[in-house]
Amino acid sequence: MEGVDHLAHERNKTEFDVDAMKIVWAGSRHAFELSDRMARLVASDPVFRKDDRTRLGRKELFKNTLRKAAHAWKRILELRLTGPCVITEEEAGQLRSFVDEPSFTDLHWEMFVPAIKGQGTDEQQQKWLPLAYKMQIIGSYAQTELGHGSNVQGLETTATFDPETDEFVINSPTLTSSKWWPGGLGKISTHAIVYARLITNGQEHGVHGFIVQLRSLDDHMPLPGITIGDIGMKFGNGAYNTMDNGVSNFDHIRIPRNQMLMRVLQVTREGKCVQSNVPRQLIYGTMVFVRQTIVANASTALSRAVCIATRYSAVRRQFGPQDGGMETQVIDYKTQQSRLFPLLASAYAFRFVGEWLKWLYTDVTQRLQANDFSTLPEAHACTAGLKSLTTAATADAIEECRKLCGGHGYLCASGLPELFAVYVPACTYEGDNVVLLLQVARFLMKTVSQLGSGKKPVGTTAYLGRVQDLLQCCCDVQGAEDWLKPSVVLEAFEARSARMCVACAQNLSKFEKPEDGFAELSADLVEAAVAHCQLIVVSKFIEKLQQDIPGKGVKQQLQNLCYIYALNLLHKYLGDFLSTGCITPKQASLANDQLRSMYSQIRPNAIALVDAFNYTDHYLGSVLGRSDGNVYPKLYEEAWKDPLNDSVVPDGYHEYVHPMLKQQLRNARL
């Protein structure tokens, strides 16, 4: 059955132009073509094979990652020389992302290089960037410590200026100050940006980054005074175990003064600290950038999981007609649809909000360059909140997709266990999700408190300027189809969020010390922040639909997905909507009816909607999600590759099982 499309009957049902949808998903024709080209390049190269990954022991796995990283770099260099066009940084990044295996190069390109660019002086950039660009040095980013995660101000590593030698002394004073987690640090990086408390003349000056060489460029041995290693196994087979997250301790290591990143604060030859005229807000600009990337990655991870679960739900049959005919495709069950289709809708919703965040970052950057910091707090709150919302939803969704595949989802061959294990750290890194939501809540409370003073809220908080209207508005839905009006949906989400914010603000005001109130009510505040962030996603999806979207039926499908996204949230968070009184139980029940009818409309297009992600079978890495739907023969084939099947009688049988069966165990030494 090789070459047969077992999902052809599904694809024949499609009511829209899939190629046009591919362009919408990719963002532009150019983006589509680039990613399509890079994906195929990687998929066709046997070095990038990854179907054996979950079977490899740690050392083999890691060695294989080194091989792939070197090969990817080689292919990038080749493309630069011979490609139809000069390969850009973006294209190189795409190639790496399709290799789909965490490695030390991620830290090098995504953290080390940007940190030097963002925090290094021009001189420092001129010295270090060419080395990094050519990979003559390999960098890591060493912030987190064994005893200190989210709270950067709690870091213990010190960098003490020694004016006699014009050097900084980097030191790990305690066990808990060991650097812990930095990727690439464990076995590979030659350098790292090490974050440490700056001390000059006996005074502390906050936490700053220092370029520290870790290993010899000749024999790769750690430099004297540096203890360094891998922190051990992490969640899942394959997954992040391809990365050498590391631990390191510094025993009074000396580095030249000019290896402190000094764009914002300079330490002079005498050890005096001088603030530069570069605004500190730049750091927030970088955060906006990093977090918008995380949101984009959330839509990618989620769409991969949804693609696998949707295709397999069409292949898999369970129960059904009693007359002995074929069993029913599980995708036809409403219970399956009501779990799967909201996730499909979320993949698209996160894609579009990610696209918008990219625009927001450009906008913020331009304003920063013009010394306009006015939109920065709102942009910062917005990206923090969306990072939290999308990563938490995506992590849950991947696991839900795994469950939607039934028992076979538990096999590594489904691709879903590894996708989950490799994804979940996103909920913790770059800001723990709950901590970020509290930041959003703080910003919302500030916005509400300033309403009286006439300060007009901007951007995604603009609706709070209409808070009086929103506190009084009544939803006027009378029939299920009234829920298909964008204004109705938007108003319901705005009213919910506004009322939750106002309720929190009122409860906070009952406390004498605001900080006590904030601590006591933090769980409620988190919920208000979530409501606000969901509103952003819904509103950006609706805005997307206002645009001109070419392609037969494409807009119709997106509209359906938008309503599924919004109405499913309304159902899931019904308590919020009802308790703030913005809709009635009867209206909620109508929304539910409408939601069910959307599921029926999406159903025939489900396979085409995941085809539009344009993922190669290599990238998906899932037997269940194969594009041709030929699941069972391939699953069967895959099983025999397990190391346990190398021999018919397993190693250990003679020592341990045979004596048991023959009752010769009692006196055995085990």
Add this chain to the structure above:
Amino acid sequence: MEGVDHLAHERNKTEFDVDAMKIVWAGSRHAFELSDRMARLVASDPVFRKDDRTRLGRKELFKNTLRKAAHAWKRILELRLTGPCVITEEEAGQLRSFVDEPSFTDLHWEMFVPAIKGQGTDEQQQKWLPLAYKMQIIGSYAQTELGHGSNVQGLETTATFDPETDEFVINSPTLTSSKWWPGGLGKISTHAIVYARLITNGQEHGVHGFIVQLRSLDDHMPLPGITIGDIGMKFGNGAYNTMDNGVSNFDHIRIPRNQMLMRVLQVTREGKCVQSNVPRQLIYGTMVFVRQTIVANASTALSRAVCIATRYSAVRRQFGPQDGGMETQVIDYKTQQSRLFPLLASAYAFRFVGEWLKWLYTDVTQRLQANDFSTLPEAHACTAGLKSLTTAATADAIEECRKLCGGHGYLCASGLPELFAVYVPACTYEGDNVVLLLQVARFLMKTVSQLGSGKKPVGTTAYLGRVQDLLQCCCDVQGAEDWLKPSVVLEAFEARSARMCVACAQNLSKFEKPEDGFAELSADLVEAAVAHCQLIVVSKFIEKLQQDIPGKGVKQQLQNLCYIYALNLLHKYLGDFLSTGCITPKQASLANDQLRSMYSQIRPNAIALVDAFNYTDHYLGSVLGRSDGNVYPKLYEEAWKDPLNDSVVPDGYHEYVHPMLKQQLRNARL
């Protein structure tokens, strides 16, 4: 700092008698002593060491499991000979459970032996059980097929009676009929109960179990006509990869007629089918048994995760005072409490509902023996629903506990990744959770439809007999403390469930064909079933509190946990409560205030409440959850054991990294 209790300051805060709570948790003094003894026996035996499990490759891991299984059996035999008392089946089971490593023996004792007991004739039991009890044969349970999971009636394997030889011919007619998943089948079992469609004289007679020998008892080679192997890697490091879940195909294998399990249906020498006078309902009795075990296991898995997360939340500090003092323990943050404490409460709630289910099983068994089938449907629905509810909640909770440990929860050393990966199949096996909830819903709809006819609902559905009252009742809570009345909480949950059931029944009645309605409204029906099951858990917790519970302060703590469990559900499913009108938004807000205040009351007792589970550090298997709280030095120590740290310069460096750094890559062959 070896030997110091870093959590002593927490334990000093305890307001109740922890030893008394240990007895309550265990169920009785006898149960406590047994489990304490077995846990220590396993923990002190170096063969049962498991801290290296996540670092082992598949073959090594599997061989090690065989070693442990043989050693456990040896210890059991020794105890039988020399122990202070003769070891019972229950004690042997406890010992195996503390070894805490899935293996072929699980299937042997928990599926193979019970199947022969339950479905075999007296003669069959006399022949096979002694062999199984001595482990002279090792059995598996082969039901699931590659293309068929939950739907037993869809199985394809055939067992055709051949009257000429008085044998059954077992055959796998298609690829999708391959047996797939059975534990132990892959490499170890010598026998299996194989489920197949019985065919005699050209007629089908449903699916039945057949005892099939798989491998030679001499050299362990598969018998002719049997293809057999392991199905490959599953989710997680260690975890279920210690189990040889298997695939097998039968090519017209012949077995004697007396190897069909014939307690319920007999096939005569002539190939005629004769129904015995043993009631078919027995099967449901067995299901009640198996599922009550699953509920008990849910509380165990959940409590382990909660124990780890609670202890580490007390050890870990993040942010806090600006004055440079110690950072705040994360357990003191309300956001942490509002996520953690409901899980702690759930662990206790599931424990008590599991205890009650054990009673229910005894009750059902006694009734069955007296030919009283009246309570069976209700007992069956109830266990099906509770299996679904508790396993789904536990799987989510373990992952939530992992997140509550921050970044370090992602390390295998935290124990949580493996606990999650090994637990999640419980949501799928022994009845997919959604399929089970639909069975509950079907039973509820039947119960509601029979209310008019005067048929009185029994057991956990008795409240539906008061449906008229419940449809009209108004919650009379006026202050937060009114939520501490058991009757108020119970009525709110009863009213919510009753109203959801009635609403579903009304909506169903609008469909011409009931089956169409059931399919279309299945998502709503599932929600009604969940509401009903949550009510059961709440009501059994409240019933538990009516009992006499000795020990200073013990009952008070349990009361707090009960209200946390109930009020947190009320908050989480607020949409249900509000839309069915059983409470008002104002009352919901008061419930939330009360919930917050319960968190403060539980807080000083949190560590003692997880100490009461009486888990050894061996069993917990978590550096973060260590009883002495000495987390960071041990985490640091653990890191160096990773295979990657065997050498300073990693394997692969010279081939792949050095050429990159030296820019000699371009012409390299990778």
